[in-house]
Amino acid sequence: MGKSQNKREQILEIAERAVLAKGFGATSIEEIIAEAGITKSGFFYHFKDKNELALALINRYIDQDDALFDEIFNRADELSSDPLHSFLIGLKLLAEMLDNLPEGHPGCLVATFCYQERLFNKDVILRNKEGLLSWRTRFRGHFEKIAEKYPARDPVELDHLADMLSSTIEGGIVLSKAMGKPKTLSQQIMLMRSYVRLLFEPVPS
Amino acid sequence: MGKSQNKREQILEIAERAVLAKGFGATSIEEIIAEAGITKSGFFYHFKDKNELALALINRYIDQDDALFDEIFNRADELSSDPLHSFLIGLKLLAEMLDNLPEGHPGCLVATFCYQERLFNKDVILRNKEGLLSWRTRFRGHFEKIAEKYPARDPVELDHLADMLSSTIEGGIVLSKAMGKPKTLSQQIMLMRSYVRLLFEPVPS
DNA sequence: CAATTACTGTACCGCCAGTACAGTAATTTT
DNA sequence: AAAATTACTGTACTGGCGGTACAGTAATTG
Numbered sequence A, B: 001m002g003k004s005q006n007k008r009e010q011i012l013e014i015a016e017r018a019v020l021a022k023g024f025g026a027t028s029i030e031e032i033i034a035e036a037g038i039t040k041s042g043f044f045y046h047f048k049d050k051n052e053l054a055l056a057l058i059n060r061y062i063d064q065d066d067a068l069f070d071e072i073f074n075r076a077d078e079l080s081s082d083p084l085h086s087f088l089i090g091l092k093l094l095a096e097m098l099d100n101l102p103e104g105h106p107g108c109l110v111a112t113f114c115y116q117e118r119l120f121n122k123d124v125i126l127r128n129k130e131g132l133l134s135w136r137t138r139f140r141g142h143f144e145k146i147a148e149k150y151p152a153r154d155p156v157e158l159d160h161l162a163d164m165l166s167s168t169i170e171g172g173i174v175l176s177k178a179m180g181k182p183k184t185l186s187q188q189i190m191l192m193r194s195y196v197r198l199l200f201e202p203v204p205s
Numbered sequence C: 001c002a003a004t005t006a007c008t009g010t011a012c013c014g015c016c017a018g019t020a021c022a023g024t025a026a027t028t029t030t
Numbered sequence D: 001a002a003a004a005t006t007a008c009t010g011t012a013c014t015g016g017c018g019g020t021a022c023a024g025t026a027a028t029t030g
Helices: A007-022 A031-035 A040-046 A048-077 A084-100 A109-114 A123-148 A159-177 A183-200 B006-021 B030-035 B040-046 B050-079 B081-097 B109-114 B124-148 B158-179 B183-200
Strands: none
Touching: A007 A031, A007 A040, A007 A048, A007 A109, A031 A040, A031 A123, A031 B183, A048 A084, A048 A123, A048 B030, A048 B040, A084 A123, A084 B124, A109 A123, A109 A159, A109 B158, A123 A159, A123 B109, A159 A183, A159 B030, A159 B109, A159 B124, A159 B158, A183 B158, A183 B183, B006 B030, B006 B040, B006 B050, B006 B109, B030 B040, B050 B081, B050 B109, B050 B124, B081 B124, B081 B183, B109 B124, B109 B158, B158 B183
16 A cells, blocks of 8 residues: 555544534535645545545444444443343443543534435435434344333333434433533433333332 | 515525525525525625524524423413423423424424534524523423422432433434434434333322 | 555636625605 | 615625546555
């Protein structure tokens, strides 16, 4: 290879930060290449147009998030073999991890992209949707095992419950960012955890 | 007055739709004036720059949302004088109302703006934050009355619980838009309703 | 030694935000 | 009836950006 090989990765990092702070349309290629120290030709060597950058950004984001959820819930499974308590531990680990980000959560690309859908082609929109669906499948798996062992105190659809975690994270990020309070996100996750406990944990009779 | 008087309002309507579909930075003044049938000078007569448009948009959005919450929760108060049941009715009315929007919720300006903060000046950011804080105060009022009468089954902060409704709405809108399923939003609100019931409603011993 | 990778450099087009300022038709105030 | 205000139109310009095109090049790989 020519030189760095990681210039592409650097572009993605810079672009993600800029897109989360200003939106995709307002992020200029010029500012990205200025910060990355490359020329415009260098950028268009890696991405044939801005939409290809968007696709690479969302793919990267979803892959990273998947890896993070794997790590957290695998760790939780090591700490308890009970599906309910393992999931509750996972939510706590998630909340703690998010609380330890000094600047708060930087923002979710899925959320920004859904608020700028007119800017993207079908591939990007589809990948965004797939990310959400994969998280639904993942979390639904947890709730299926929980509901098998513990009867729910209120009849709820497991798909909706699975979506609730994605929704809580998305909503929590919006409140955190808009109010300038990083802790808000973890507080919302802990509230959802409280709901899961009330819904499934047997009353200590 | 010159002619229409409502051109300003028309600009705001067109701009809001465009901003929710493409982001603020990607919404050009040219397209707004083209759709409104005015000239660029006409636009700059009403708003001295794009930031003033942003401020007018967020003010309008928050005012409309406040009016909507007033209507729904006043109506709920007419249907039950009990604070818990009145709030549960309000959540149901809200979910039903959102379900009856044929195209789904168009999106929340507070959410888009928080994902594009670098584009706005302090006034806009502040107004965005104030909107969220006013909803916290509003919903906290409901939870205070509920908690006074019914002991919570889990020790939770009322501010967090109040934020949970804003968070549920924001998260639900993101999922609805990204997945192309308008019903997701009302489903999430009904899940929050289920939580409030489990948290406060006495068990029928 | 040839091909590939990862770029640089130069030059250009058309669109858009924003500025400036002069003009005007209708309405309201005095 | 005259003056002022409101709500615009019209024209003309600057500078920045997305995107295209294409030629060149230094390092690495097969």
